[in-house]
Amino acid sequence: MAKLATNTDLPSGLETFKQQDWSSAYCNVEKECSNIQLDLIKGEIPKKLSGIFYKNGPGVLERNGQWVHHPFDGDGMIASINFQNGKAKFTNRFIRTKEWIEEEKAGEFLYRGVFGTKKPGGAISNAFDLRLKNIANTNVIKLGNELLALWEAASPYSLDPETLETHGISNINGALKANEPFSAHPRFDPGHHKEPRMVSFSVKTGPKSTIRLMEFSIQGQNAGSLLSDRKDTFKGFAFLHDFAITPNWAIFLQNAIDFNPLPFILGQKGAAQCLKSKPNGQGKFLLIPRDCGKFANKPPQIFDAPNGFVFHHLNAYEKKQEVVIDSIFYKDFPSIGPEEDFREINFNELPEGILKRCRINLLTNKIECEILSKQCCEFAMVNPNKQGLPAKYSWMATAAKKSGNGPLQQVKKLNLINNETHYWNAGSKGFLNEPIMVPNNPAIEEDDGWILSLIWNGESKTSELIILQASDLSHQATLKLPIKIPYGLHGSWVNLNQTKSIELT
Numbered sequence: 022m023a024k025l026a027t028n029t030d031l032p033s034g035l036e037t038f039k040q041q042d043w044s045s046a047y048c049n050v051e052k053e054c055s056n057i058q059l060d061l062i063k064g065e066i067p068k069k070l071s072g073i074f075y076k077n078g079p080g081v082l083e084r085n086g087q088w089v090h091h092p093f094d095g096d097g098m099i100a101s102i103n104f105q106n107g108k109a110k111f112t113n114r115f116i117r118t119k120e121w122i123e124e125e126k127a128g129e130f131l132y133r134g135v136f137g138t139k140k141p142g143g144a145i146s147n148a149f150d151l152r153l154k155n156i157a158n159t160n161v162i163k164l165g166n167e168l169l170a171l172w173e174a175a176s177p178y179s180l181d182p183e184t185l186e187t188h189g190i191s192n193i194n195g196a197l198k199a200n201e202p203f204s205a206h207p208r209f210d211p212g213h214h215k216e217p218r219m220v221s222f223s224v225k226t227g228p229k230s231t232i233r234l235m236e237f238s239i240q241g242q243n244a245g246s247l248l249s250d251r252k253d254t255f256k257g258f259a260f261l262h263d264f265a266i267t268p269n270w271a272i273f274l275q276n277a278i279d280f281n282p283l284p285f286i287l288g289q290k291g292a293a294q295c296l297k298s299k300p301n302g303q304g305k306f307l308l309i310p311r312d313c314g315k316f317a318n319k320p321p322q323i324f325d326a327p328n329g330f331v332f333h334h335l336n337a338y339e340k341k342q343e344v345v346i347d348s349i350f351y352k353d354f355p356s357i358g359p360e361e362d363f364r365e366i367n368f369n370e371l372p373e374g375i376l377k378r379c380r381i382n383l384l385t386n387k388i389e390c391e392i393l394s395k396q397c398c399e400f401a402m403v404n405p406n407k408q409g410l411p412a413k414y415s416w417m418a419t420a421a422k423k424s425g426n427g428p429l430q431q432v433k434k435l436n437l438i439n440n441e442t443h444y445w446n447a448g449s450k451g452f453l454n455e456p457i458m459v460p461n462n463p464a465i466e467e468d469d470g471w472i473l474s475l476i477w478n479g480e481s482k483t484s485e486l487i488i489l490q491a492s493d494l495s496h497q498a499t500l501k502l503p504i505k506i507p508y509g510l511h512g513s514w515v516n517l518n519q520t521k522s523i524e525l526t
């Protein structure tokens with residue numbers, strides 16, 4: 022694993038990896054560990070790094086010889102790494118969802134997956150079975166005393182933040198109705214309205230779509246209590262995975278996408294495989310006023326969005342009459358067809374994720390867009406204290422090559438003001454997960470902190486955790502994990518150091 026401080030881009034078309042090294046990460050998580058002290062492969066854990074890194078992702082990809090059709094259909098497994106005094110301890114648990122327990126007992130898949138996994142027995146056995154399996158595999162966050170495993174099509178599962186023991190489905194202190202879905206992408210307002218808050222949403226979609234925007238207290242005795250709640254209905258089907266916040270707005274991008282449920286009903290496709298880009302469709306930015314902001318109780322504002330499909334946003338902020346949002350745009354909705362094997366996907370045939378900035382002028386209704394970075398990227402974030410504010414720096418995972426899609430093999434720091442870049446390259450056999458930026462505490466500079474990411478080492482066929490300095494991506498430590506963890510989805514950091522961060526404005 023070499024650290025490269027300069028651009029390591031290769032021309033498009035040149036491969037930097039072997040497919041087998043990349044796909045070897047896909048396996049079942051074999052065991053559960055409790056408080057295992059991690060061995061250092063190299064470097065040293067920064068002593069000031071004090072807190073818990075949580076990570077969620079699919080942990081079951083195969084049952085009785087049958088593989089999931091898409092890793093997103095794998096049951097959630099939470100890993101936690103607790104850092105204290107330069108040492109790190111590892112714990113992991115499968116989330117004991119009702120369906121995981123049933124399938125463990127049966128030893129085979131009993132439920133269909135949203136991304137195309139079928140029950141054994143072909144279309145006849147799958148047709149008209151419209152039950153959703155809550156796999157709780159997309160994100161993990163701490164809210165009050167609960168650790169919540171999130172999957173956007175169902176209610177969260179509550180876990181013990183220390184032991185990761187599953188407590189059961191959470192309605193978040195009564196905020197959610199029975200079986201109400203809850204987004205896997207909450208945003209944390211660092212304190213634009215005095216106290217920090219968690220902002221999240223649920224969406225009920227069909228020919229019309231209703232977004233329920235919720236804000237929760239995250240500090241003190243009231244942590245986890247619902248502070249505000251509003252519902253807005255919009256025209257058309259809405260697939261909303263992520264959103265962004267500013268002090269006054271919650272910003273959604275309603276992709277131009279259609280949902281034809283027939284192949285799902287007939288047992289031929291998973292529900293997510295029935296999503297299709299609408300030819301000549303028009304995406305929309307939906308700006309919903311936050312209840313704590315200066316446009317509270319006003320109706321939402323709607324603007325035409327540029328072409329493309331967005332899963333994730335980097336950040337958003339307000340500048341005079343403009344709302345500015347940075348998002349990762351794909352040319353089209355990327356999906357894995359019913360006949361394809363996800364382990365054999367040809368990255369060159371997938372659209373790449375390009376970081377774009379859109380400036381929405383609230384007075385003139387005009388939108389101006391510019392490309393911030395053409396290099397294929399995912400999992401981008403700013404310093405959490407800059408959520409909703411103009412940030413100078415961003416961190417993301419990128420492909421190793423300059424253009425086109427590829428597996429995530431580099432961490433990139435991008436200066437959003439002058440485009441200066443730093444890279445850390447995982448090597449030709451190293452593959453990244455989502456990099457998490459952990460601010461130093463207290464921090465003086467916006468890029469004072471660390472980057473943490475799980476890595477799949479395709480050479481040793483093991484999982485590792487890397488720690489980089491956030492400012493220059495210099496390598497600090499590589500830790501060996503006691504289990505193999507397939508590529509995961511999202512994670513979070515919980516500070517154990519109570520010192521209040523210096524406010525970064």
Ligand code: FE
Nearest residue numbers: 262263333511
């Ligand atoms: Fe996501």
